[in-house]
Each structure stands twice: as structure tokens, then as C-alpha cells.
Amino acid sequence: MRKIREFFIEKIILLNGFACILFVILIFYFLAKDGLALFKFITIQDFLFGTLWNPLAEPPQFGILPLFLGSLVVTLGATIIAVPLGMACAIFIGEIAPRWMREVLKAGVELLAAIPSIVIGFIGMTMLSPIVKNLFHLPTGLTALTGSLALAFMAIPTMVSIMEDSISAVPRSYKEGSLALGATHWQTIYRVIIPAASSGIIAAIMLGIGRVIGETMAVMMLTGNASVLPKTILAPVRTMTATVAAEMGETVRGSEHYFALFAIGLVLFGITFLINFVADMARHRKKK
Amino acid sequence: MKIKPQMKQKIAFILLGLAAILVIVPVVLILAILIKRGLPAINWQFLTEMPRMGMRAGGIFPAIMGTFCLVIGAIGVALPLGVLTAIYLVEYAKKNWWTRMIEIAIVNLAGVPSVVYGLFGLGLFVIFFQFGSSILAGSLTLAIMELPVIITSSKEALMSVPRSFREASLALGVSKWQTIRYVVLPNALPGILTGSILGISRTAGETAPILFTVAAFYLPRLPKSILDQCMALPYHLYVLSTQVPNVKPALQYGTALVLVGMVFLLNIVAIIVRAHIRSKKQW
Numbered sequence: 351m352r353k354i355r356e357f358f359i360e361k362i363i364l365l366n367g368f369a370c371i372l373f374v375i376l377i378f379y380f381l382a383k384d385g386l387a388l389f390k391f392i393t394i395q396d397f398l399f400g401t402l403w404n405p406l407a408e409p410p411q412f413g414i415l416p417l418f419l420g421s422l423v424v425t426l427g428a429t430i431i432a433v434p435l436g437m438a439c440a441i442f443i444g445e446i447a448p449r450w451m452r453e454v455l456k457a458g459v460e461l462l463a464a465i466p467s468i469v470i471g472f473i474g475m476t477m478l479s480p481i482v483k484n485l486f487h488l489p490t491g492l493t494a495l496t497g498s499l500a501l502a503f504m505a506i507p508t509m510v511s512i513m514e515d516s517i518s519a520v521p522r523s524y525k526e527g528s529l530a531l532g533a534t535h536w537q538t539i540y541r542v543i544i545p546a547a548s549s550g551i552i553a554a555i556m557l558g559i560g561r562v563i564g565e566t567m568a569v570m571m572l573t574g575n576a577s578v579l580p581k582t583i584l585a586p587v588r589t590m591t592a593t594v595a596a597e598m599g600e601t602v603r604g605s606e607h608y609f610a611l612f613a614i615g616l617v618l619f620g621i622t623f624l625i626n627f628v629a630d631m632a633r634h635r636k637k638k
Numbered sequence: 639m640k641i642k643p644q645m646k647q648k649i650a651f652i653l654l655g656l657a658a659i660l661v662i663v664p665v666v667l668i669l670a671i672l673i674k675r676g677l678p679a680i681n682w683q684f685l686t687e688m689p690r691m692g693m694r695a696g697g698i699f700p701a702i703m704g705t706f707c708l709v710i711g712a713i714g715v716a717l718p719l720g721v722l723t724a725i726y727l728v729e730y731a732k733k734n735w736w737t738r739m740i741e742i743a744i745v746n747l748a749g750v751p752s753v754v755y756g757l758f759g760l761g762l763f764v765i766f767f768q769f770g771s772s773i774l775a776g777s778l779t780l781a782i783m784e785l786p787v788i789i790t791s792s793k794e795a796l797m798s799v800p801r802s803f804r805e806a807s808l809a810l811g812v813s814k815w816q817t818i819r820y821v822v823l824p825n826a827l828p829g830i831l832t833g834s835i836l837g838i839s840r841t842a843g844e845t846a847p848i849l850f851t852v853a854a855f856y857l858p859r860l861p862k863s864i865l866d867q868c869m870a871l872p873y874h875l876y877v878l879s880t881q882v883p884n885v886k887p888a889l890q891y892g893t894a895l896v897l898v899g900m901v902f903l904l905n906i907v908a909i910i911v912r913a914h915i916r917s918k919k920q921w
Contacts, residue, residue, distance in 0.1 A: 565752075
């Protein structure tokens, strides 16, 4: 009796192990099912390289190039801000800060990660965007830069925690060897520890970028949502994620517009899948 | 002029320290702003009354209850699923390409954009399973989204239970499942709990996955069944701050403060529980 019960429990656990693979496949399937239906109406080239996104025009235009570039500009901006800050923070936490300060900083970074994206968007709208507007004398404070600033701080916690992990995973003997040769602590950090932790640091940056590309609510509230080809970082842009979130409510199920939004979802899924896959490979290599 | 290495080190460390502080500044600022502007709006009526006059007055009670339902529903599904998956990976799985596939799947689930989860929930739960826009559909969508968080933290908790515990139990003739059930799980429980609290706090603040699967724009009554739509705090904040004109700022800040307060409280509990486990650990 007990044997039989045990047998079933083990099978249930086994099945559970596969659930995650099933979910990834299901997500892909349901995005592809509706997303690919778009190409009965327009060609893939028109979708990927069309420079006009205007679902209400006659005939409707579904070119995602401006949305893709919008995502790209915001992501690049956020990455440029987040990488140096995140790296500095991780090094400080992992190598320099005394114990009590480390705990405080780590808790702070965790709380930063915990702030919901909608709250960042709200505070960004009311506090950050007027500052950007006045600083650069712009007609509106809702720009790609505003989005980048907010997103940088949303990516930093992801980056810091993984970077810090890989910095503290560097064997002690490397550090001691360098110090024994007369190098200062700082020289040891940037000549020995950072190179030794590099694959983890690269993985951290990629996962941070993945988080930024997929971010939706804050970006929708902060970037001004103008679906035009972005010319400067001080102009309003519209990202892929914001387009899906903002327009899904107004579409008719089974319309071209509806399919087009699923197709954007499919593109997003593909991009983040690729980034996460590569980042995971980089992290895994480190362990060997 | 050549700067001495010691001097360089001093300058570098000061810069690094400043950067670390700069990262924490937004947390403090956001909290300070929300408390200063939101606290005056919060009172008993605000927390327990229905919204009135197109959400320009009254309370946020249905939004709080809605978020509560969604969070409970999501963790109710994700916790057993996640813990069992972690048990499989730590206790049963062999190191082969199949296990590697599962790990990659988990990493990718963690990376899927929240709005894409929304599309997926719409396609699978709302339309294919015909749950409609409902608490059921929203909870399930959120559950799949928080699954990677639960799995990762449960895995860590299980792996931190020493091998010797398992060996001692197995040596006494106890079967593998009983060892897991009576020896490994109880010791890993606090760690699993921490992960679950963090998972809950994350789902409580998510907006994009519930946009198309459950969230009601304005519904001044409580949901009656899990097939009803409901309001939710994060979506309510979104509506108040972008969709409804002439909302008193105090109302917006108050809603944001309640949401952040909830999320922070959960996180602080998790941080304390974890610190407690670390200090108590005897192995």
C-alpha cells in the first residue's frame, strides 16, 4: 500500500518537473497561433520593416519599426545609466562595504526591486517628468529619456544581485595572491576580481536588459506614447510593450489589429527568450 | 603628475560608495513622497468604502479586496506547483540534458515580459478555456508568472539542507519520499516561506498581466465568485493617474501608498524571516 502511494507521489513530482517546459511551449503556442494569423493580411516584411504603425488608418498600417526603435532607444538609454551604477554598487557591496552597511544596502536594493512598476510610473509622471521638461526646455517631459531613467533603476537590482553573486564567487586565493604581490585592494578589484567574474557580470547585464525590454507599465506612462520613428532621446517614443498594453483593450477579437498585437507579443517573446538563453549560457559556463 | 595607487584607491572607493548610495536614493525618495502626500488621504473610510463619483471620491476597498483575491489565488496554485518542481530538480533529477531543458525553461519563464503573460492569459484562460475576464483567469496567469520565483527560492532552500540529514534518514530504512516529507521539507520550510512571501509581493504589484485577464475599470461592488471580474490596486492606480481626469492627487498618492506599503511590509517580513533563519542555522 505504502509502496503504491510512494510510486504515485514520485510520478506526480516527475510530471511537475515538466510543467515549466509545458508552460513555455504553451506561451509560445498561444502567441504564435494568433500572432501568425496577421500574415494572412499583410506580409512579414511590411510588419517588421514598415515605418508606420497606425491601426486606425484606412487601410490600417502595422509596421513595428517605430515601436521596435522606441524600445531600442529606451533600452539603450537605461542600459547606459544602469550598467556603471549597478556595477559600482555590486563592487561596493561585495568588496568594500563593512558588514552592517552591506546588509543595509542589500535590503535597500531589494526594496528598490520590490517597488511595483506602476508606482515607478506614477512617481515618474508626477515628479521626474517635470524635472526633465524644465531641465531641457521641452514641450513635454514624457520622453525616451524619462523612461530610460526610470527603467535604469528598475534594472539595477537585477544586475546588482547577480553581479554581486559572481563577484563573491571568485576564489579567495585569487584575491590573496594579488594582495600578497603588493597590489592595492582597488588594483586587485579591477585587475583580478572583475576579469574573473566577467561572465557573471555579462549575464547580469543581459538579464537587466531583458527586464528593461519587457517592462510595460512604467514605460507606457513615461515615454509619451508617440508612435513615430525616434530622432532624439528627448522626444516622445512608444515601445512595443506599451503598444500592446495600451491598444489591446480597444481591439475586436479576431481583427487584424488584434492579431498584430499578438505578433508584437511573439516578437517580444523571441527577443527575451534569446537574451535569457544567452545569459544563462554565460552564467553556466562560469560554474564549470 | 602621477597619482599614488593608495590615493587612486581612496578616490575609487569614494566614487563606488556614492554610486551605491545613489541606487538607494530613489527608494527613500519615493517612500518619503508617498508618505508625505498619501498619508493625509488614508483613513478608515478610504480603506473600507466603495469608490464614488466615478472614482473621484470614496475609498478603494474593492481594489484592496480584488488584489487580495488575486494574490491568494495565484500563490495557491504556484506554491504547490513550484515546491514540487523544486523537489524534483533537487532530489530526483539526474544531471542530463533533460534537466538542463527544465532549468532553461524556468529561466525563460522568469524573463517573459509581463505584458506577454497578459496576452498568454487572454489567449489560454480567457478565450480558450472560456473563463472570461475573471479572477480565475487572472490568478492563473499571475501564478505561472510567479512560478520561477517560487521554484528558485525553494530550490535554494532544499539544497541548503545538508546531505547528512538525508543520509541519516535513509540509513534508518526510511523511504525516499518519507525522507523528503519528514526530514528535508520541514528544514527547508522557512526558506520556502521567504520565497513565497517575495512571490506574493511581486504579484500584488503587477499590472500588465491582469489588464486583459481580470481587471475591471470601475466596479463598486465586491466580486461574488471566482468567475467575476474585480478591481485591483495596481490597475486602480493606473486608472486614477492616467484615465480619469480631475482626480484629487491625495487620492492617487493614497492608493500608491497603500500598494507600496503592502508590498514593502511583505518584503520586510521576508528579509526578517531570512535573517532569522541564518542566525538560527546550526549546521
